[in-house]
Amino acid sequence: MQRAGTGVRATLRPLRVAYTPDSDDAFNYYAWEHGRIVLDGYAPVFERGHIIALNRLANSGEADVVGVSSVCYPALARQYWILSVGSSVGRGYGPVLAARTACAPADLRGRRIAVGGMPTTGGALALMYCPGAELVEMQYDRIADAVAAGEVDAGVMIHEELLHFEQRGLKRVCDLGAAWCADTGLPLPVGLNLVHRRLGRAGARAVADACIRSLRWAQQHFDEALAFAGRFGRGCARQHVAMFSNEDTACLPGDVRAALRVMFDRVADLRIGPPCEHYEIIDP
Numbered sequence: 001m002q003r004a005g006t007g008v009r010a011t012l013r014p015l016r017v018a019y020t021p022d023s024d025d026a027f028n029y030y031a032w033e034h035g036r037i038v039l040d041g042y043a044p045v046f047e048r049g050h051i052i053a054l055n056r057l058a059n060s061g062e063a064d065v066v067g068v069s070s071v072c073y074p075a076l077a078r079q080y081w082i083l084s085v086g087s088s089v090g091r092g093y094g095p096v097l098a099a100r101t102a103c104a105p106a107d108l109r110g111r112r113i114a115v116g117g118m119p120t121t122g123g124a125l126a127l128m129y130c131p132g133a134e135l136v137e138m139q140y141d142r143i144a145d146a147v148a149a150g151e152v153d154a155g156v157m158i159h160e161e162l163l164h165f166e167q168r169g170l171k172r173v174c175d176l177g178a179a180w181c182a183d184t185g186l187p188l189p190v191g192l193n194l195v196h197r198r199l200g201r202a203g204a205r206a207v208a209d210a211c212i213r214s215l216r217w218a219q220q221h222f223d224e225a226l227a228f229a230g231r232f233g234r235g236c237a238r239q240h241v242a243m244f245s246n247e248d249t250a251c252l253p254g255d256v257r258a259a260l261r262v263m264f265d266r267v268a269d270l271r272i273g274p275p276c277e278h279y280e281i282i283d284p
Contacts, residue, residue: 012041012042012043013041013042013043014042014043014045015039015042015043015044015045015064015065015207016044016045016047016062016063016064016065017029017032017033017044017045017046017047017063017064017065017066018046018047018048018049018054018057018063018065018066018067019046019047019048019054019066019067020048020049020050020051020054020067020159020191021048021049021050021232022159022160022232022240022244023160023229023230023232023236023237023240023241024088024229024240024241024243024244024245024249025048025067025086025245026048026228026229026231026232027215027218027225027226027228027229027237027241027245028086028211028214028215028218028245028249029046029214030214030217030218030224030225030228030229031213031214031215031217031218031221031225032044032046032210032211032213032214033046033214034228036214036217036221037210037213037214037217038210039206039207039209039210040206041206042206050139050140051067051068051069051116051117051120051140051158051191052116052117052120052139054066054067054068055068055069055072055117055119055120058072058076058079058080058194059072059075059076061079061196063196064195064196064198064199064207065083065193065194065195065196065207065211066080066193066194067086067191067192067193067194068191068192068194069119069120069121069190069191069192070087070121070189070190070191070192070260070263071119071120071121071123071124071263071267071272071273072119072120072273073192073194073260073264073273073276073279074264074267074268074273074274074275074276075119075273075274076194077276077278077279078197079196079197080194080195080196080197081194081195081196081197081204081279081280081281081282082192082193082194082252082260082279082280082281082282083192083193083194083195083204083207083208083211083281083282084208084251084252084281084282084283084284085193085208085211085212085215085249085250085251085252085284086192086193086211086215086249087189087190087191087192087193087248087249087252087256088189088190088191088244088245088249089187089188089189089190089244089246089248089249089256090177090180090181090187090188090190090243090244091181091187091188091248092177092178092181093175093177093178093188093243094121094122094125094175094176094177094178094180094188094190095121095122095125095156095157095158095162095175095176095177095190096156096157096162096165096172096173096174096175096176096177097113097126097129097130097154097155097156097157097172097173097174097175097176098144098147098154098155098156098157098165098166098170098171098172098173099147099153099154099155099170099171099173100147100148100150100169100170100171101171102171102173103154103171103173104173104174105129105130105173105174108130108132108133108153108154108173109130109131109132109133110132110133110134111133111134111153111154112133112134112136112152112153112154113126113130113133113134113135113136113152113153113154113155113156114135114136114137114138114142114143114146114147114151114152114154114155114156115135115136115137115138115143115155115156116137116138116139116140116143116156116158117137117140118135118137118272119267119272119273120158121188121189121190121191122156122157122158122176123135123137123156123272124263124266124267124270124272125156125176125177125179125180126156126176127270127272128176128179128180128183128266128270129174129176129179129180129183133154136152140158140159140161141159141161143155143156143157143161144157144161144164144165144168144170145168147165147168147170148168148169148170154173156176159240160236160240162240163236163239163240164236177190184259184262186255186256186258186259186262187248187255187256187259188259189256189259189260189263190244193211195207195208195282201282204282205282205283205284207282208282208283208284209284211284212250212284215245215249215250216250218245226238226241229241251283252281257281260279264276264279
């Protein structure tokens, strides 16, 4: 990059940003990814991957900014800080447990429940609210078909599958997000946006600022950003964005921060992650 009139070449620091191919994340990052806003001093490279791939990417420490399942954070706390911008939160809703026939969670003891990998938020909720079930890992967008075909007894629906599973004739057993909210009195932190500690606090705050500016730009130019997000929404982008890209995404309110403490404690209790005594949230 040549600065006019100076003859000095500015060095831009590469920034690897990874997010899920879901309409809410695509909406959040549209402005930044497409140059509607910029982060001075950095050359961002954006990539998309399913949540299991992103959880693994974060574990490798290779991404500078990455979206992960909230239950994965305790294992990542030494490498990453939590960004206050970019989280997905369910208030009275979240991953849904579905089956071919109507039943209760207690009826699934000893039965096979498909989850989109472990540790994931949906998988952790299945452990909490369906004790004694056998969890079977598979790619999330195969789960509804696997349940319908009788390969498993039930499955945890996430992402856009939340809005499509009933079209396959499946029955809602339990909204696991609603179960969490009733149990804890707190919203469900589904996914978190992380920033690597190697950027330093000043760099991390600059990233948080870019994230909030990108989200606010999308909200102010809703139709343009939604058109991009719609490429990933399978016909329900508007509803999915409303559910998971909102004011909770913008600032991680106090009750969501309190819910993180409860979630991290339960991760340790379930032995799907280490204890997380201390964590830091980076605000813009």
